[in-house]
Amino acid sequence: MINLFNSKLVKEVQSSSPQRDGFELENLIENSDNNSDFFKKFKSNGFVSDSFIRPPVTIQIMFNDPVRIESIILDAKVNTQKSTGFTISSSIEPISSFTSAKTRSDIKFCQIAKILNDKTPQNSVYEFLKKGQDYQKNENINKCFFNTKSLDYLNRVTALQITITRTLSSTSPCIKSIKIFGHSEKSTDLQEKKTPEQQLKKILVPEEFIDVLTNEMMRMPVKLPSNKHIDQSTLDKYIAEKKKNNVEPSDPFTCKKFDSNYKPIFDEKLKSKIDKFLFDNSGCVFEFDSSANKSQMEVPDKKLKRKYEGHKMNAVDIKRRRDDSKCDSCFNVQSEDSYFNITMFIRLFFSFFVSFALFNSIRTDRQVSVLWNPECSDPRCKEPSENGSFVNLVYVKLTGQSDIVHLMYSNIQSFTIMIFKTSPNAKLILNWEKLLSQNSTIMKDSIKFSEKPIDFGGYEIPSIFEFIDYNGNADMRKSNETYTYLTRDLCWKKFVSNESAGVLEAFVPNMNGSYKFLINYPGKEERIKVLPHLLLKPESSSVEFQIDSVAPKSKYSKFGTNIVFLTDSIDLSVSSKRTIDDEYTPGTFRLWNAQTLDNAKKSRNYLQWKPIFYYSDPKSLENSTITQQYDSRSNDEISSGLGQVFYGEQKLFTSMNISFGLEGNIKDGYFYKQTNFSSWAFSVGLGAAPDEKMSPVVTLVIFIGFGLPALAIVIGLLVMLVKKIKGRSQYNSL
Template sequence: MIPVEIKMQILTMLILLFISLAHGQDRKISSQRNPNCGNCTSGTLLYVRADGSHDTVHQLWDFTHGIPTIIFIISGLNATVNMTWDDKSPRKIWITEQPKYSFAIAIDKVYEYNDLQDNGYIDALSPRREFSLDKAIWSQEDILQTDEEVWLQMRTNYRQDPKQGSMQIKLDLLPFKDYAVELPHLIHTANSTLVDVSLVNFTQTRGYNASRFALRLIMVGTDDGALSMNYTMRKSLDDEHTPGIFEIIEIRTPECARGGDGGFLQFRPVGYTQPQRGVASSTMAHVSTFNKTQVPHDSTLNALYRSFDKDKLLVQNMFISFGESGDGYYKQHNFTSWSFTIGYGEPPKESFSTFVIAIISIGLGVPVLLALSGVVYLLVRRYRRPGPTRLVEEQ
């Protein structure tokens, strides 16, 4: 009979072995900076190709036109994306076969609003000033291009003046499913990209004593233009990765909302007011209603979508604003960061990590193992007990 201590060690080793299994790649990824541009010494457009078993996800991460843009194009395995350049930005983008689907987002404007009611969100009554990113000049701070990860970090000055603060954007793609390293630890997959936006030391407008900031996002999908994006807030009992935040917001294209392979944004309604993220530095992220709009004329979005049927192109915008009542407004910390994922297909669902599964397995397995060991011990002892002896009186 194996002692209980040895059984526990074997169980623990098996669980740790399960945890340490390496990720298998769901797609084969490759990337290229400024493809087909022979004279591009500055400016960054990163083309990422992710080949799966049945289709290819092409992504364009563009900062050449000023407006940060992420484009997804879904095609067959043999299709290629081509582009021609005008000086330092793409003039025309096309794919060699009819794409199965396309979805894109762009952050075209930053709004400063005077939150006089201390609501935390931007509304129609809030005095505001807008800063368009179409003239922004982005510098590349970091880049990683391997077959295991593609990573890009960009930065631009607020209002074209380094003394007035900066905006930073990080993008990360992995060819397998995983949780982001930083809070709120969003899930990103081979079909999605993790995006992180930070507003650092923004100078506030004179006369605005309750300044907050909001981002305006343009969303484009190859859907019926008469429809609308779909907003869903899901409740989750799992706050293992983002303590105290039990909501997940998903914005789906009509194709994705009806169960097809459309596009989506996924994020938790939380931002952070310090670079070191934690529960104490968290704040609310608010989503506005959706509004019909048009693709910006001088943009990478237009370089691709101007050849599409306008009736089969859905273009809407929305605001993401940050703050909550009593938090001291933006000036309290002079920093706000927010993370989201943009992807294709069904948005990923949360699940318990292997560490939690291991703890649950140990917690449930130990009592069961002890109980079984006790039963086996009692049965063995009973089996080995000698039978009753008859007393014989000596003569």
């Protein structure tokens, strides 16, 4: 056997994520012919994704000729980074089909091995073997086995895909080395060989897993108020079609409009069943019962009725329809002795409460598109300047059903974030010659839209402060020695990104270390995947500001930053909110909001953060301390960045400062020199800031701790009352 992962047998290797400098994907390939000093220097580094990337990360290997795989060895640890979850898939499609520029989704893969989440810190090497295959015992190697149902996909393999699904403590996805042992198989007609689909076991999909509208297997099951199940994607398409025709969404089976009490609910139990079914039968061929449609209910919606003509109404559903038309209640509980069924009440009440706590809204996601320096033909947009700095204008478009939110992240003159909301027809118009003029008068109106924005606002970080805290009071105002680094004077690297995240990195010339702005724009409501797990709306964005390996002026140095609010509003409201829930951000029970208000005291745009920063990576509660926010200052700052484009050079804005550090001396306080790392995250957006709600787990604990005892008391009183009434009825009058 030979290592098949070498330059002579591999046609192409590609990854779904950008890589760190010196930790490129090519380091994994065995290349005996390359003896250059550069190759030798980085060969042992392995592969590490950029610091802002989170799983899943995919590595795809295409071979020159079909190969037969006997074993695969992965070393999943690079320095302090470690990957703990993997899926390995293979393809046997003819190599001739790879000649065209195919996307990863075009190539059909079959999963052959999987590790869900290995948290054992001592071992980082995994060897995948066939069951029954001889091997030497080694305590330093984790032995794993290929899926026995997919062994046919180990022969005549033309492409291999390795997906990193989890990492240890939010470290970057990485692989130290990949070795694929086996044999090369040449010049055999793939078309004459029986395909694995013909040999694999066929599994009938249970009827409860099938979307009643599309007759396809569900991945994200949603229970409609009519007790029918459809997939979330089907529901999203249905709602989008209704809104496109200016019709309020309704249940497609009853035509009753959705409201706060009558709406679809995500079925978590059914989702768990489907996931287990897929995992247990991975590599099998799924079949659907053609007679399943016969039991389905007729769709009253005329458009859907024409689209899904195969669905019939049975007698039970007809009766339920008639009952529903008489009464809007979802159920009618009766007992033979006319007494209330307490067991049924508890079951229904508990199910409703949990469902309401977990899924209380229907998400409206936005389509995300990203452009770097859009429509710029100026050489300054493509090449770095003399000092090595790139011009970066990152344009993110979040397209919704009725509007578009435009996000801009720029280092032109200063680091700036701009947010616009427009109609779906508005187009961005850029005049790069004016924008790069570095003259505030000429820059004005160099960025416009074909239609007037519905609303807009922005944020600017013009300065980064380093203050010497000799007294350990963590107060930037009391320091007599402060150094200011203007973001306009920093050297900026070229923007790198994936689909929903990116990083803008800057450094001070002739100095070590860097300042990073890790930006997220998922286009959907979710929490960012790393601490402090801020909550984002579909139209909002988060920024993680990192100071990494920058040489401080003193061992007593601490850092801070200045934030300017670019808006017409002069009223800035800064407030905090307490919570009893710290599940998402351990040790933090306060949330801060800075919101600009209009004349009616409504929020126009906001900046939200938790008063915590982290001084090590990976982040943890043990490696964190608090931030210090200072009183906002009205009308004291002018914009040196994109604010000049929209407001001119004379407009004064409100600003505030935030610093990182805890009170205390050099032994028990925090100073940057201790770790040479600081990380602080915040989110921005138009309108009101999202409300932090208690997590489902905490809600359930509170309900169990307080709700159930109260419910037990009420039930006890009812039982006593019933017994008392019965007891009286047993006595006869004299």
